Amino acid sequence: MNLMFGNTISMGAKSLEFLWAKQKVISENMTNIDTPNYKAKYVTFEDEFRNRLQLARATGSNQSTRDIIENSHYTVHVKENSSDRLDRNNVDADTEEVEATRAYLQYQYVLQAVNNDITRLRTVIKG
Numbered sequence: 001m002n003l004m005f006g007n008t009i010s011m012g013a014k015s016l017e018f019l020w021a022k023q024k025v026i027s028e029n030m031t032n033i034d035t036p037n038y039k040a041k042y043v044t045f046e047d048e049f050r051n052r053l054q055l056a057r058a059t060g061s062n063q064s065t066r067d068i069i070e071n072s073h074y075t076v077h078v079k080e081n082s083s084d085r086l087d088r089n090n091v092d093a094d095t096e097e098v099e100a101t102r103a104y105l106q107y108q109y110v111l112q113a114v115n116n117d118i119t120r121l122r123t124v125i126k127g
Helices: 008-029 046-059 064-070 091-127
Strands: 041-044 074-080
Touching: 008 046, 008 064, 008 091, 041 046, 046 064, 046 074
Parallel strands: none
Antiparallel strands: 041 074
């Protein structure tokens, strides 16, 4: 399927996977906001994904780009910063809400972009 659609849909699908993981981690943080000694987590993927795609572009190979997209992974980190709270929990509800909203909007944007690509392809196929 990747050969038929190129790398755009694969990249969109991988982005949706990453953003879904980010939303799950944010949800876990919010669930544990009152858990003593809980340390907030966060997901990173944008910088690594961007760097890998730039490397693939330098090779000029579509297969290399496809491989990099498929083999990209997100990383879950633990915020080790100390907390001023007595229970040593470092989840900040305001920060988590902002990040949740950001991840949701990014997810909707990527989903819409993938849907638009599929709609264009469908139009081309139907004629």
